[in-house]
Amino acid sequence: MTGGGEAPALQGAASGHNGGAGRRILLRPAVPLLVLLPSLVLLPLLGILPFLAHGGGLDLLCQFALAAVTPSLDPLVLRSALTGLATTVGMALLGWAASLVLGLLLGLASSRTLWRSCWGQLWPAGLIRRLLAIPRAIHELLWGLLLLQLVGLQPVVAVVAIAIPFGALVARVVADLLDGLDTGRLDALRLAGAPAPAALLTALGPPLLPGLLSYGGYRLECALRSATLLGVFGLGGLGTDLKLTLQSLEFHELWTGLWLLLAVMLALETGLGRLRRRWLMPRRLGLSRAGGGRAGVGVRAREMVLAMAALLPLSIGVAWALGVDPRALLAWQPLQGVGGSGWIDGGQLLALPWPALIGGTLALTLLAAVLAVGLPPLQLLVSAPWPPARLLVRLSWALARLWPPPLTALLLLLLLQPGVVTAALAMGLHNAGILGRLLAEALADGSPANEQALASGGVGPRLALLYGRYPAIARPYLAYGAYRADVLLRETVVVGMVGATGLGSQLLESLSSFAWDQLLALVAVYALLTLLGEELSDRVRRRLLQGA
């Protein structure tokens, strides 16, 4: 659900790598095929699925699908869905806004450039950066559930649950962006005697803005998905309605909520895309060279400032309407037994099947990541010749993004047995929806010249796409996929219930047993795994971006 430091990393990867495969042909697949490599996992998967399928819930699944065209229009249902939707959007907006402020401040605090210019020291930046890895490693759902236990059912919980990990993510991106900027102008100003804060603002402010705005916009989309997910686990808003209507198999009412959410999500994505183009921001899979330090920020500066200024009354109004009261965070409710003698039951802690739990989580992450990365290019390729099919693929991506993974998993259980594969499918499909959109965006930004040349030379649409378009995006796309794997690791917690394997399932079981010691241990292991995963995916990404 989250998206991290891809913005700065991808800028370096901008131009194509068409020549890359030339040197060591023997060992490498051709570049266009590189993108399709992960989709090879579909072959064994298709082999396994018949053994997992039981088809018992086919009736229900058909009812679910049919209900899509006949959503409930009952005024009561509509009103409840709209109220829920407003709450979800409000929580997303507040959490997002708070995360931006938090992230900007913490990002500045963890920037090496800033520390060097102002205090001549580097180590505090490194320290803060490391500390920030911890809030980032814990999924917003975990923050939400933990806060829920500490302060009770308050509207502010969801907002803070989103703001903490998102803020830490934004901080990382801000720090990376800052430290990646050319410091020539800064040094010049400093040598000329300008005080550090003024020099920093003048030299680094403008080039920082485009990357920040583009990334910030993207975080709002993530926040909407997160707020929906938090609702599924009882933190209020439309997610709660979706969960309850699905669980009670009221499919018509379920689709009422889904269609409304889809409309809002597409409107948000389109709106942000427009703004991004209007304000000349770099794309996320930035292949065009719009980004970097060059973009003309000044032209639309007034608009931007106005838009940001509008956030103030908007945030206050939303906080008011939702009853978000930060003071509620101070009223901690004691957790019965915690801190008392014997609240940590070492024997039971060690008795948890740790290797199986961790193994299950890793297997789930890998399978889901490969699926998420592999599906979209294949879907595009297969649907290339038929425009209606292409539209259908886009629609399926939108629905997959929209639908929180635990709900997909519940639906899949109507056809498949519980387990790693079912859970991985649920997560993989959701993330394929996210990656698919990025892929489409990157393709739209790239140059169509090669593809057109191939097509006019009589090559079919599929081959033209494969050889004309895919080579340029292969490496950035896969690099983004590596980053996504690390997000997925964090996300495995949300399908734990259904996966029946992995740390996530144990976590929800421990939560319903109110076993605080187990809960803490599980969160710690999760954080540790995520930190390791982040390190690993960073390396893979750097290698991919450096190219052949």
Add this chain to the structure above:
Amino acid sequence: MARRRAVLGLIGLLASPLLAPMLPAGPLARLLAPAPAGAQQPASQPVLRIGAIPDQKPEKLNRLYPLVASELSRQLGVKVSYVPVVDYAAAVSAFRTGNLDLVWFGGLTGVQARLQKPGARVIAQRDIDVNFHSIFIANARSGIKPISQQKELVVLKGRRFTFGSESSTSGRLMPQWFLSQAGVKLSDFKGGAPGFSGSHDTTIALVSSGAYDAGVVNEQVWRTSLHDGRASREKVIPIWKSPGYPDYHWIAQGDLDARFGKGFTSKLQPAILAWRPSDPQQKQILALFGAQQFTEADAAAYGRIEQVGRQIGKIR
């Protein structure tokens, strides 16, 4: 006031647009925003917030509990509101954190709630809760036949099986206990784990459809479903009725007297015990609860539930 707001807003605008999102946390927001209704303050008119574990369809809960709220409000002369929650554990947490004052808990969740909130009081249970039963059910086409003895539960090995909520007494805790006595472990089910449908109604729907071969539900919901036609014996059959155990009960916070006036708790209990089918509204409530009337409940009776809960690991 309006002008003051405008001025403050203008100051905020000028100060820095980037500060905007932080302001809800600041003094400005405190001036601008009224205290939310849910905030726990010594309000002039305290509201009794009632809740329930979501063991059945939300649609049914939304019919039943507003009725309960209006009846209690009439009887006790205080405002009563119903707060829905998303799952069993959330009901326990909301009780512990003081978001709910009076909750209709199951056996297990009630014990969990009382352990986490010392001083909480058991108020009442239904006549049927003293000796409650679970019904194991199977899809009619699954080939599973009714059994007469507990040890025959082994027929469920290798089948797709679903419980209700993870914290359900009649839909998980006691059934798991009976299964383990018969030698059936959770990993013996097909797929290596049982499902958790979330509620009794959903278990019936999933087993009827064939999504699961078998499942287990609370007897009262099962009877009601057969009666109103939501379950049909052509699609789903009962295969075994469990021995009895104590289940659902009302639990109230220990500090109600301090908030609603002296003697409030001792008025609350007789109010619930006084519900009779002769009163039209009370009749409706009792019918939705599937009971003739409510009786006093003894906290000690749930000792057995606590014991099983500890053995299965749901109580620590």
